Amino acid sequence: MESKEQLLMELLGLTARSLTHLTASVTTMSFELLRSDDEVTRAAGRHMVDRMATISAGLDDHWRLIGELTGVHGPHEPPMESLKEIPVQVPPRLPTN
Numbered sequence: 001m002e003s004k005e006q007l008l009m010e011l012l013g014l015t016a017r018s019l020t021h022l023t024a025s026v027t028t029m030s031f032e033l034l035r036s037d038d039e040v041t042r043a044a045g046r047h048m049v050d051r052m053a054t055i056s057a058g059l060d061d062h063w064r065l066i067g068e069l070t071g072v073h074g075p076h077e078p079p080m081e082s083l084k085e086i087p088v089q090v091p092p093r094l095p096t097n
Contacts, residue, residue, distance in 0.1 A: 009069050016062045023059060027052040 002010075030052060033045030067073040 009066070012062075013066055013070070016059060016066060019055075019062075020059055023052055023055050027056075 027049065030045045030048035033041050033048065036042050036045070
């Protein structure tokens with residue numbers, strides 16, 4: 001059986017990886033919002049991009065500390081093959097009467 005410390009380090013790594021994936025997904029969605037014709041939507045996208053940059057900086061600190069705990073240093077980007085890009089589809093326009 002693994003020690004509790006090892007299990008906690010693994011849990012910490014998995015949690016940081018999940019947060020990294022979530023941050024990347026929200027950032028991608030925020031950039032899509034920037035493409036909107038609506039100014040309010042674009043402003044919301046800009047604010048979210050700024051917020052995600054702050055969160056990403058915090059996650060970089062998490063990864064640094066995880067590296068110190070585990071002795072494994074280097075790039076900690078999540079594997080991109082686990083993320084699937086979904087093409088943007090424009091909804092069909094309904095006929096106006």
